[in-house]
Amino acid sequence: MFLKLNEINKVRDSASTKAFGGYPMFQNMIVGGQKPEGGDATNELSFLCLEATKHTRLPSPSISVRVWQGTPDELMLKAAEITALGTGMPAYYNDDVVIPALLNRGLTLEDARDYGIIGCVEPQKGGKTDGWHDSGFFNLAKTLEIALRNGKEGGVQVGPQTGELSSFRSVGDVIDAYRRQMAYFVRLLVNADNSVDLAHAQRAPLPFLSSMVDDCIRRGKSVMNGGAHYNFTGPQGVGVANVGDSFEVLDQLVFRQKAISPQDLLKAMDSDFGGGKSSDEAWLAVNIYNELYRRGLIDKDKMAKINNFYTGSYNNGEYIRQMLLNRAPKYGNDIDEVDRYAKEAALIYCREVEKYRNPRGGRFQPGLYPASINVAMGAVTGATPDGRKAGAPLADGVSPSAGADKLGPTAVMNSVAKLDHVIASNGTLLNQKFHPSVLQGENGLRNLTNLIRGYFRRLGMHVQFNVVSRETLIDAQKHPEQYRSLVVRVAGYSAQFVTLDKSIQDDIINRTEQEAV
Secondary structure (H helix, E strand, O other), rough: OOOHHHHOOOOOOHHHHHOOOOOOOOOEEEEOOOOOOOEEOOOOOHHHHHHHHHHHHHOOOOOEEOOOOOOOOHHHHHHHHHOOOOOOOOOOEEHHHHHHHHOOOOOOOOHOOOEEEEEOOOOEEEEEOOOEEEOOOEHHHHHHHHHOOOOOOEEEEEOOOOEHHHOOOHHHHHHHHHHHHHHHHHHHHHHHHHHHHHHHHHHHHOHHHHHHOOHHHHHOOOHOOOOOOEEEEEEEEEEEHHHHHHHHHHHHHHHHHOOOOOHHHHHHHHHOOOOOOOOHHHHHHHHHHHHHOOOOOOOHHHHHHHHHHHHHHHOHHHHHHHHHOOOOOOOOOHHHHHHHHHHHHHHHHHHHHHHOOOOOEEEEEEOOOOOOOHHHHHHHHOOOOOOOOOOOOOOOOOOOOOOOOOOOOOHHHOOOOOOOOOOOOOEEOOOOEEEEHHHHHHHHHHHHHHHHHHHHHOOEEEEEEEEOHHHHHHHHHHHHHHHHOOOOEOOOOOOEEOOOHHHHHHHHHHEEEEEEO
């Protein structure tokens, strides 16, 4: 059966193929979890499905594991054994977050306990739900980019006027501008989604699908006309880490330390941090001065003069970028002051989305995952205050920006768990990448299961792992004919690495490689 599920796929246009590289048909099979009436649902078939995944090592079906306090260690170890194979499967989901999230959206307790995963990471009650779960992807970083320029993009007024950065007195003013831009652009997203919904109801009512979804026959309505028991529209926010890290940079370096003026920051971003020293020289200069200041060998006035020389008089764009990257803490390192900004960046989006309803009588519910469109969205987003260059990929899902997490996987999960995952009821996505040596032997597998349980106790919603070395991925990129069987986790799905667009391959290569659990 698993082999048959890999025989079918859609033929997509070239833009979709590039933006959503390796997209499967999304037959998502889930094991474990709880029964509708309560109690653990693990059974013999749970292990057989994982064993079949082990034998085939193919992208479909996308295998998932539901975890709760009653999940037996035997299932966790079996799942960890599959993870260690390096195909990016299974994905792990936390019942202690998903079930409350679905209850908050109106599901009964029995239906919430009986959830499955469709598409990437979206939970739903099968057979009762018409959930347009991929109704759109929303660029959080672009919203901030526009907010920092008084509603303008490329000199054109595309959003409301919310103030110039030079007039702001604190990061609170920036966040308020971001919130107001968010309200404007989310409303445009909702109008677009609802227009498509109405068009589908008129032109593609889907009678065959409707015949298999409760309560379409009883209500005499197709799924596209609101016949399903539960009706959702779920757009996804992308770039949580970029906005959170940017808020921290603005707070610390612009408003508190005054290490760079608002004008010089915008000038540097508009030039994509052009001019000045090489990246290595600039990185060295930033870190030397920072260490001297930390030790008290340079006073505040002297440090201000040094910064003014590089950021103002000398206009060293690369020095500024390295300062943004290295002198403000980053999300993913279990540092409360920046993690709270990432949480706020996501919450502002989520709270705005959940205000709205769709034409099927249901609700909008937010998600925080990108598929692989974080690469395509980054390509149309300018430089950002976190030090990201124009055109570079945005952070994927609720993961830290690539390379920003310096303190290992436990620190990453502690940071991610501080987000509000319950409000993001359409799903959140955390990618982690391990060197294969980390999961060797029973001790390595037990370390992984303990890591997952610890993260879920802190109320993270989802996590998945790539277990492949950077060297292997780079070699596969150079010699694809030798790696046709290499399957990796892209986002909420796995795909053959050699079939992916190079930009997506590079994004996977650049994710932080953890060398210890």
